[in-house]
Amino acid sequence: MIRKTFIVLAAFAGVTAAEAANPYGLPENIQDGNILHLFNWNISDIRAELPAIAEAGFGAIQLSPMQGNAATNAEWYYAYLPYDMKIMSGGVGSKPTLATLCEEADEYGIKVIVDVVANHVNGSSANRASKWNNTAYWHSTNFKSINYGDRGSITHDNLGDYPDLNSEHADVQAAAKEYVEELKAAGVKGIRWDAAKHIGLPSEGCAFWSTVTSVPGLWHYGEILDSPGGDENALVPEYMKYMSVTDNRYSNTVLDDVRAGRATTSFGAYTARGLSASKLVYWGESHDTYANDNGATNKVAMYQYFT
Numbered sequence: 001m002i003r004k005t006f007i008v009l010a011a012f013a014g015v016t017a018a019e020a021a022n023p024y025g026l027p028e029n030i031q032d033g034n035i036l037h038l039f040n041w042n043i044s045d046i047r048a049e050l051p052a053i054a055e056a057g058f059g060a061i062q063l064s065p066m067q068g069n070a071a072t073n074a075e076w077y078y079a080y081l082p083y084d085m086k087i088m089s090g091g092v093g094s095k096p097t098l099a100t101l102c103e104e105a106d107e108y109g110i111k112v113i114v115d116v117v118a119n120h121v122n123g124s125s126a127n128r129a130s131k132w133n134n135t136a137y138w139h140s141t142n143f144k145s146i147n148y149g150d151r152g153s154i155t156h157d158n159l160g161d162y163p164d165l166n167s168e169h170a171d172v173q174a175a176a177k178e179y180v181e182e183l184k185a186a187g188v189k190g191i192r193w194d195a196a197k198h199i200g201l202p203s204e205g206c207a208f209w210s211t212v213t214s215v216p217g218l219w220h221y222g223e224i225l226d227s228p229g230g231d232e233n234a235l236v237p238e239y240m241k242y243m244s245v246t247d248n249r250y251s252n253t254v255l256d257d258v259r260a261g262r263a264t265t266s267f268g269a270y271t272a273r274g275l276s277a278s279k280l281v282y283w284g285e286s287h288d289t290y291a292n293d294n295g296a297t298n299k300v301a302m303y304q305y306f307t
Helices: 002-010 017-021 043-055 076-080 095-108 151-156 170-185 208-212 232-239 248-259 287-291
Strands: 035-038 060-063 111-116 190-193 219-222 244-246
Touching: 043 060, 043 095, 060 190, 076 287, 095 111, 111 170, 170 208
Parallel strands: 035 060, 060 111, 111 190, 190 219, 219 244
Antiparallel strands: none
């Protein structure tokens, strides 16, 4: 309340137009600020908290996937088994409520990011759009588990008992790009790509990333956990041509140090290799580390004392 009062008073004391338009001092670019991961929150609850989120200094918020198969109070992982590549009404909200959220978030200088699942669709034909029953859009009808020591397996085999989409297929790429355009039209400013390392790169004969990131005016970051496999020193910089990427090994190091009550001495796994921090995303906690069984952060105390 004090800060809001100060802003009103400052408005009469010659503040600039830029300052008046961004009273919370939030960064213009998502990459330059902090993202609040609103895991499994519905849009109505998020809207109510926008003032507090801005006051806390978060320049962006990240929503869970909006592609169907996630009703209110459903198990969180159903949001990651999508029905289609389009905005579907479900646990997070609908297209109209998303557009309203984006409009209201803009008033605070907060950018909205939506988590997008494009690597696979739901394993049940009843729970995916009929077009995804076309096996030409799958890498294989033989559900083979991934060998994480084999880059080809990482990009072509199955994360679970559901179809791994043929990311090299022009129709799959077009559907994902159309979804990105739909999100942008609703006011979304950023895309988080789930399972990004499981989708190939142009050097591997896949134009998916060059296609879906060609929509102007959006920020992208991809989930690349641990190693993408293969020649990491070549693959990660290639991903970074199209998006920022996660450096979860650094995040894990920081978490381990915090749990041990010490300050970290690490300055990043990828930055140590000469990759720019301006294309990296770190986190304290994600849906995987919190919600998965035996997740790394779901039993971490809220307060940690250092010696």
